[in-house]
Amino acid sequence: MPDIQEIESTLGINTNAAIVEPIQHPVLAYNKIDLHIKRDDLLHPIISGNKWRKLKYTLLHALTKGHGHLVSMGGNYSNHLHALAYIGYKLNIKTTGLIRGEQPEEDNQTLADLKKWGMNLEFVTRSAFRELRKYRGHDAEPAKKYNGFWIPEGGASHDALRGVAEILKEIDRDFDTLTLACGTGTTLAGIAKALPSTKKALGFSALKGGGFLEKDIKKLLRTKGMPNWSVNFDYHFGGFAKTTDELISFIEEFQSHNNIPLEPLYNGKMLFGLLDLIKNERFKKGHNIIAIHTGGLQGNRE
Numbered sequence: 001m002p003d004i005q006e007i008e009s010t011l012g013i014n015t016n017a018a019i020v021e022p023i024q025h026p027v028l029a030y031n032k033i034d035l036h037i038k039r040d041d042l043l044h045p046i047i048s049g050n051k052w053r054k055l056k057y058t059l060l061h062a063l064t065k066g067h068g069h070l071v072s073m074g075g076n077y078s079n080h081l082h083a084l085a086y087i088g089y090k091l092n093i094k095t096t097g098l099i100r101g102e103q104p105e106e107d108n109q110t111l112a113d114l115k116k117w118g119m120n121l122e123f124v125t126r127s128a129f130r131e132l133r134k135y136r137g138h139d140a141e142p143a144k145k146y147n148g149f150w151i152p153e154g155g156a157s158h159d160a161l162r163g164v165a166e167i168l169k170e171i172d173r174d175f176d177t178l179t180l181a182c183g184t185g186t187t188l189a190g191i192a193k194a195l196p197s198t199k200k201a202l203g204f205s206a207l208k209g210g211g212f213l214e215k216d217i218k219k220l221l222r223t224k225g226m227p228n229w230s231v232n233f234d235y236h237f238g239g240f241a242k243t244t245d246e247l248i249s250f251i252e253e254f255q256s257h258n259n260i261p262l263e264p265l266y267n268g269k270m271l272f273g274l275l276d277l278i279k280n281e282r283f284k285k286g287h288n289i290i291a292i293h294t295g296g297l298q299g300n301r302e
C-alpha cells in the first residue's frame, strides 16, 4: 500500500505554508465584514493549490490498483494537466494529456512544462474533446489504449472530494461562509460535503452558461438537495478565460492593498464578485468569510 504522506513529502507539498490570513480592503471596513483568505496557492510552488487536493486520493487510488500510467484531458493552459505532469515526473509515473484543439505552432509555457516533465501529449479536435467529457470512471475507454487510469477533466472524480475536505481541517478560525471559484465544481463539492450544516459554501462560476455546474456538483455529492452550498453565475466576465479592463484593474487594486498574487481566470473573478456582493450589502454586518485561494498562477505566464 503506497504511503500518501510519504508521497506528499517526496513532492514537497507543504500544508503549513497554506496559511489563513486577513484581507484588507476599504469595502470590508465600511461594511464591517471580516474576510480571511486560505492561501492554498502556497501549498506547493508548482502543483497548483486545489489541483493537489483533487489529485491526492485519485493518485492513491491509481497506485493502490497498481496503475503506472495516468491519462487525463485539458486545455492548452490547464492547471490540472500542469499539476499532473509534474506529479508524474517527480514520482516516475507515466502521464498522457489529451489536449483540446490543434497543436499550436509554438508552445506556451504550460505546454513546454508538460513536455519537459515527460507528459505524452495528444491533440484532439474540439468536438472529440467534448465527447471525452462524458467519461468519468477510472476504467473509462480513453485510458484503455494506454492501459492506463482515466482522470476526468479538472480531476473531477469522486476520489477528489476527500482531498478537498482536508482544506477545512487546516482552517483554525470560525467562519460563517466559505467562498471559492468554480470550474467543474469539484472543489465546491468536496467543501460542501465536509462542511457543517450551520455554515455555507458559495461558489463563483468562472464559466458562462455553467448550467451543468449545479447538476454536476449534485452528482458528485450523490444528493438532490443543496442544503449548504450555492453557485453565483454573475461574475464570469464574458466566459472562461475572458477578462475585462474592470477585472484587471480590480486585481491591480487588490494587490495594492494585499501582497497576494491573483490570476484573472478564477480567483480574480471570485474576489471581485465577493467584494461586489459585500458592497451591495448581501452579507450581514459582522459576517465572517473565508475565501479559498485555489492557486492557478502558472497560467499567468505567456
Ligand SMILES: *Cc1c(COP(=O)(O)O)cnc(C)c1O
Binding pocket: 048, 050, 079, 080, 154, 181, 182, 183, 184, 185, 186, 187, 188, 266, 267, 294, 295, 296, 297
Ligand atoms: C481548476 C481551478 C479551479 C476550479 O476548480 P473546480 O474544482 O474544477 O471547480 C479554480 N481555481 C483554480 C486556480 C483552478 O486552477
